Amino acid sequence: MHPSGRWHISIRFDDPTIKPLPVNDNAIGIDLGITSLIATSNGEKVSNPKQFKKHYKRLKRAQKNLSRKQKGSKNREKARIKVAKVHLKIADSRKDFLHKLTTNLVRENQTIAVESLAVKNMVKNHKLALAISDSGWSELIRQLDYKCLWYGRNLVKIDQWFPTKRCGNCGHTMDKLPLNIREWKCPKCEVIHDRDLNASKNILAAGLAVSVCGATVRPEQSKSVKAGAMKQKPKS
Structure with missing residues (x-):
């Protein structure tokens, strides 16, 4: 039972109505962020x-009201x-939102490349943990993992972050690119990059490289490929 009083029941079974989606040629790279999810x-x-x-204001009011109640009382x-219940509302x-987003991604793309993030380690940074x-x-x-399994899609997880400072057009890598720089111009090919969109292109390239190198990515098992350098994370 959830602390809010809501009961949960978990039942596992095979649903014969869930069938693989028609195969398509679409592939997409996804870069995760904070301002842009x-x-x-x-x-x-x-x-x-x-x-x-x-929901912060509503939660703060509820917590303040709780702190005023006598311990052990029915009112507390x-x-x-x-x-x-407020926490449950936030989680729900x-x-x-994520279900709607991931369902659309899986429906539209045969191959999805994402970063394999060590979120547990990242939230140790107290300044960024909440975000x-x-x-x-x-x-x-x-x-994405189980929906790709259900619908016959390929999920490629990139073990290490490809750098946002690598030009997705020509491959040139900037020596320095501080996190506050959200847009930059490649000095070699002169293409102007949005930092996050450029990162997503690099992630897609890494995912597609799995096939180029002769590896196979099966819907029932996510494959991962190691990138050569680390990308600064997290970003706003």
Whole structure:
């Protein structure tokens, strides 16, 4: 039972109505972020709904009310449940948004390349922990994982981050590219890059390199490919 009082039941079974989607030639690279939840190799950005921030005032009021109640009293228990319900609302809203997003990605693309992020280690940075947790990166990857399995899609996980400072057009790598620089011009080919969109193109290139190198990526098992350099993370 959830702290809010909601009951959950988990049942596992094979659903014969779930069948692989028709194969297509679409492939997409996805770069995860905070301001933009994802940036894709086809030039799109999806804003982060930031559900915790959206419900913060309501949560703060509920927590303040809880702190005023006497420990062990019935009123405190009622106040505790109200706090738990706000947390549940945040989690439900976040998960619903991610389900719609991941379902669309899986329907439209045969191959999806993403970063394999060590979120547990990243949230140890207290300044960014809340923003990272509110983004729901782990849940997004989890949903992509099983939906690709269900629908016959290929999910390629890149073990190490490809650098945002590598030009996705010519391959030139900048010596320095501070996180506050969100757009930059390649000195070699003179192409102007959006930092996040460029990263998504590099991620796609790494994912497609799996096939070029002779590896196979099966729908029932995500494959990963190691990149040669680290990309600075997280970003806003």
